[in-house]
Amino acid sequence: MTTPTPKATREYLKPPATEVGIVGWLHGNLFNTWYNSVLTVLVLLLLWQFIPPFFNWAFVDSVWNTPADVCYETDGACWSIIPQNISFILFGFFPDGQQWRPILAMLLLLGMVFYSKDRKHWKRSLGIYWLIGLIVMATLMYGGLFGMPVVETSQWSGLPLTFLLALFGMVGAYPLGVLLALGRQSRMPAIKSLCVIYIELIRGVPLISLLFMSSVMFPLFLPEGVTIDKVLRAQVAIILFTAAYIAEVVRGGLQAMPRGQFEAADSLGLTYNQTMRLIILPQALKIVIPPTVGILLSAFKDTSLVVIIALYDVLKTTKVTLSNPKWAGFSTEAYIFLAVLYFICCYAMSSYSRKLEKELHTGH
Secondary structure: OOOOOOHHHHHHHOOOHHHOHHHHHHHHHOOOOHHHHHHHHHHHHHHHHHHHHHHHHHHHOOEOOOOHHHHOOOOOOEOOHHHHHHHHHHHOOOOOOOOHHHHHHHHHHHHHHHHHOOHHHOOHHHHHHHHHHHHHHHHHHHOOOOOOOOOOHHHOOEHHHHHHHHHHHHHHHHHHHHHHHHHHOOOOHHHHHHHHHHHHHHHOOOHHHHHHHHHHHHHHHOOOOOOOOHHHHHHHHHHHHHHHHHHHHHHHHHHOOOHHHHHHHHHOOOOHHHHHHHHHHHHHHHHOHHHHHHHHHHHHHHHHHHHHHOOOEHHHHHHHHHOOHHHOOOHHHHHHHHHHHHHHHHHHHHHHHHHHHHHHOOOO
C-alpha cells in the first residue's frame, strides 16, 4: 500500500507555469534567451507591418469576378483575372466545346495516381489498369474516335500539358536513372565508361540547352520527310536530363549498402540480378527517397522551361493572358495563383513521400 503524497509535496513537485502549456512552449522556444526574445519581437513587428496591409489588399479591398475596367477602380487585388480567363489559363488552345476531354483525362490521371498511392494496390494488375487508363487518356486528348474531332499535340497546352510532361518525365526518368546508377557501379569497363560519360555530360549542361537541341538541332538529323512530335521531343529531353540526377542519388544509396549485404547474398548463391532485385535495390531506393523526391519536385517545376520552345504550358498561357492590354497590370495576382497551384502539387508529392518513407521504415 502506497502512502499518499502530501499536498505540500505535490505543490513542490509541480512544474512551474513557464514550463507547461502555451506559456511553456513560448518560453522554451521563442523567449528562452535575451537575443531570441529580441528576434521574436522584431519578427512580430515585421509581420504586423506586412500581414494587415496584405490582408486588406488580398481580401478586403479586392474584386473577384468583374470586368477588367472595374479592377482599375479598386485599390485591392484584382482576382477577376483568374475566373475571367480560367479557361485559357488551364487549357490554352484546346478547342472550345472540347475542353471536357482534357478535364476527364486529368481527372482519370489524378485518379490513377491516387489509386496507386496505396501500397496494397502494388500488384501486377496495377500495370494493366495504367495501360488501359493511358489508352483512354490518349483517346480523350487526341480524339479521332467516337465522334471526337482530332486535336493535334500543338494545341495541347495549359495545365494538362504541364501534368503530362511532369508525370511521364518522372515515370520515365526513374527507371532509367536506376539503370544508369547500376551501370556506373558495373565492373564492365565499357558499360561503366558509357554511363559515366552520359551522366557527367548531361549534368554539365542546363535543361534549357537540351530543350533547344530537341527542338532545333535534332530535326536536322532526321531523314527528309520524317518528323517527330515536338511534345514528344521535349518529353524525352526532360526524361534524359532528370535521369542523370536520379542516377547519382541512387548511386549514393548503393554505396551506402554495407558490404555484408553483398556477402550474405553470395553465401545464399544468389546471382547478380537476384541480389540487386531482392536485397540491394529495395534497401538503397528506400534510403534515398528524400533526395529523389527533391529531384522529382525540381523536374516538375522545370517543365515551365518548355516555354522557350513554344510549348504553351500553364505558365505560358498565363503570360499570354497578361499580354492582353486589359489585364496587363495584374501580373501579381496571376503569378500568386500559379504559385499556389505549383505549391499544392509539390506539397502533395512531398507529403506522399514522407508517408511512404514512414511505411518503409523498418528501424534497427
